[in-house]
Amino acid sequence: MADTLADLAAQLRIDSIRCTTAAGSGHPSSSMSAADILAVLFQKYLRFDFQQPRAPNNDRFVLSKGHACPVLYSAFKAAGAIDDKELMSLRKFGSRLEGHPNPHVLPLVDVATGSLGQGLAIGVGMALTARLDRLPFRTYVLMGDSETAEGSVWEAFDKASHYKLDNLCAIIDMNRLGQSTQTELGWNGEAYAARVRAFGWHAITLDGHDLDAIDRALAEAQSKQGQPTCLICKTEKGHGSSLIANQDGWHGKPLPEDKARDAIQELGGERHMRIDVKKPDALRPSGQDTAAPLKLPTYEVGQKEATRKAYGDALLALGNARPDVVALDAEVSNSTYSDEFRKAHPERYFEMYIAEQNMVSSAVGMAVLGKRAFVSTFAAFLSRAYDQIRMASISNATLHLCGSHAGVSIGEDGPSQMALEDLSMMRAVGGSTVLYPSDANQTAKLLAQVVECQGITYLRSTREKTPVLYPASEEFPIGGCKVLRRSDQDVATVVAAGITLHEALKAWAMLKEEGVAVRVIDLYSVKPVDAKTLREAARETHGRLIVVEDHWAEGGLADAVLEAFTGERQRLPSVVRLAVTKQPGSGKPAELLNAAGIDAEHIVESVTSFVEDVTRDTDGQGKPQEEAWGHPHA
């Protein structure tokens, strides 16, 4: 066995060299330090059915140091999951073997890695899922030593011990060298061990090139009860090649062809052995809870309710209906109202304390194993986890985010608690869905659709209680909008969502008093946006749109509206933005909406000035004067 393992480890090193040299880029040295660890893990410990990568009882392996994927792909080859030809396609256009693991194209991996420090938190989510579903699989996370500088790693260490995840094993490949310099702790394994132990883990320091030591440590981890285990493996970057082993200047560099030949020879020459990775026991816990009909909460029109409360009510309803729904919150569940779910379904609620990064990554770990994960905190604090959200999208994960307390309308707490960039942030996530409901029934109806969506969804909720506008029977398709006020005399369209919609309706009433009719659109679906209705409104209201949003002027509602008017055959209307343009302070919500220029008074002013202004410039027929575009030559 030891010989086989040594042979396998040599092959993993050789293949890591071969495929990166063929690619002309990549990270052979970071792969080679981890080869012995992967050899023992894949040969003796991992239970994984490569024919069914998502089988519920597979062990999970997360390569947190994603740049070392050559050694992982090499292990996949050794396991027969890919062939040598595919291995040699590394990093080439169209290959499933990207420069960092990506489940969009390679279903053998569960998640995308490459932004460091996220793997352990994902592993926490997977280990929690195993426990929730009473499945015996284990989760292994291979980390680099450099990435332990990321705070997200310590959030994950903390949560794993808090939840006593003895089905989770972290392995630190302590190869001493970072990209540009030695790591802070170098080869001081005891320093890592002290930190890990202080964070509640069982820690084992060992020689990461000693196959027996790795074997013993993995066995010890497997038998440890009530506590997760971390292996701190002292390794050499580039181990096995005298040219690059433990040398500076070889991070992220393939060996030139001649040097690669020498190194392969030094490692005993190319070989193509196969290993049989054990399959997990074919079990599926019986007696699964089954779904119940969804009974959404309903609210009376005119009743005052906060959309954050409706989120909590609807999340509870989803949880009652679907056993695959889980909820995570960053210690503000009594503000986001996810505490309703917590009280009703404590086993499916995960208190993530004030650690948003770990919360999002753990939710990704749950999501890729089939859970419908709802993640909530103040919208402003989701910015703490933007990298994790970005990576969740690359992981092809389906994740349901809810941010409460958005905008200046939160009032007295002041700007640190006001999300004013969340719509921009979430719109710029690949494939995302962005929703901003204005009333309680709408919130519930949207959440019922969210649970059916793929990808990253974001729902922005409001702190303040606002009147219920829609009957409980109303439907709100994602990608739609509501024309709430319309007449044949509308001189302009006011587009709003969430809190500003209520201001728009007040403005409509004030303008009506003055005999001015405006159209009012509730743009609850910010992405995708209802281009058809917006275009129709522009056509019917003289091409005049006023977009009102409780958000910075950049990247939010107005930019979403403008999407509807871009494209080859589109001509843009006149658009006025009422948005937050200077740092807000503390005060009553109404004072702050007014100070930001996004309340009813300012909408009225804007409509009046806009219409007067355009009328003044007309050609006498009441048609807005158009820019004198030059005449095309073609």
Added chain:
Amino acid sequence: MADTLADLAAQLRIDSIRCTTAAGSGHPSSSMSAADILAVLFQKYLRFDFQQPRAPNNDRFVLSKGHACPVLYSAFKAAGAIDDKELMSLRKFGSRLEGHPNPHVLPLVDVATGSLGQGLAIGVGMALTARLDRLPFRTYVLMGDSETAEGSVWEAFDKASHYKLDNLCAIIDMNRLGQSTQTELGWNGEAYAARVRAFGWHAITLDGHDLDAIDRALAEAQSKQGQPTCLICKTEKGHGSSLIANQDGWHGKPLPEDKARDAIQELGGERHMRIDVKKPDALRPSGQDTAAPLKLPTYEVGQKEATRKAYGDALLALGNARPDVVALDAEVSNSTYSDEFRKAHPERYFEMYIAEQNMVSSAVGMAVLGKRAFVSTFAAFLSRAYDQIRMASISNATLHLCGSHAGVSIGEDGPSQMALEDLSMMRAVGGSTVLYPSDANQTAKLLAQVVECQGITYLRSTREKTPVLYPASEEFPIGGCKVLRRSDQDVATVVAAGITLHEALKAWAMLKEEGVAVRVIDLYSVKPVDAKTLREAARETHGRLIVVEDHWAEGGLADAVLEAFTGERQRLPSVVRLAVTKQPGSGKPAELLNAAGIDAEHIVESVTSFVEDVTRDTDGQGKPQEEAWGHPHA
């Protein structure tokens, strides 16, 4: 003294109750737990000139648990820096005393806090500044226990010990109760101490309501050499009021008036004592390095150079010219090229390892003490610190961010390393400046202006080498753009920046071959945007714009362009977006630009189709058919 301190502590509690009850909101209980700590600190240790809050030798005090600001404001009142009337204006519209500390309005605080877990990292930056400037001031950071769940806190603990910051003192107000539940570690002070010690700190556990114990611990911290010290103070939330002390359900809740009266009486009744906070020694280190003339790097037109390299060259030049320039990087200085600065000015370069959150917050700590801080990493990984960047803007800090390796054009490393949301993210930062240069000379000229900018600046640099387009003599004002190709026959305008500008120029040449003339604009200043030139181009090229960007379609260049065409008197042109719309993979830069539809070939296609399409729809005079906007009634 002990009596005075006890009186003072009682007054801080009483005032925290009074001002929050008057405000009708706020956090008295979280303030009361920290009152003894603040009493001792302000009376005996802090050296601070309230007449000159930014005096270079003032001790710094960072209230990381910003929601406890009532106790800080109460201490300001005791110190005579504000009066009781102002204290009672807490959280009211227009008051300097916001719900969380905000230096925009209150210069007595250096930074905004309220997003938890950022104060210690800011303190690290301040302590590093003290060391750099050889100033004897000390930095104190008061943290909540809940916020130690944030990974950013551990990044800061790590960096502080790495840099042996014995001028930094962290104080954890371990009051056991979070917002909705008990903290993970409760009153387990030894657990905190073990973590803090494992991260290289001197730790002292103590009773946070024992004035003598606090005094002794602060003295011990002051005398500790070579290591930062953390006080872990066991406290009660709401200490001093039998109604709320150590009780659940009192987070962020003011006492009703009658209960407030009872509590104040229990605390010995309202009082208005004054303390004299000691001033620091009036010193200013002499022999300050003086500025030298700026000698920017220059590049030959046609030479190939990456803008990331030009960033490194120009940063070095700025560092040579200005002694107040400091640089921080997250262990990728050999990729961002900040390593040029590191080699030349090692004392002003701070290796922050792979911990972007701490990097940004520490830079804020340096910036508010007068440094010009340049912060670099891969653009994608700045998303890790978005909350910190958001808070930096609320802190009114001037911070210069550079993100390298933007967009699909980085090639083989794949999507985890590709920033595709950075422009959106940075545009939505209050008061930010966003730049995206396309050549080396432009990069250098922009960086020379950046150092004079206030607020958050962001410069996006490119991995690939691209031809130098502009002579070194060319000027590039922020807020401007360059019309690189123009003729009277231009049928459309192509707007690009950075890597896509080079594609636009190729497209221009290809179209020219076919006899089609287009205008090409280099929109290097994404925010602010050159509305005048864009409008002029629209007017002169038949209102046809094609915007090409290596970024998601949302929130980036195209949305910036559309800003130029919004506003009352604007009529918008036809805008086509060429942007990234599906998840990219690995491959050669050219392959990925092509696959994303943002290379020269796609620009040519778009121009052709756009022009044909519009021509087909013309009214016979070659003028694009306009939307049939309805006629205004008014």
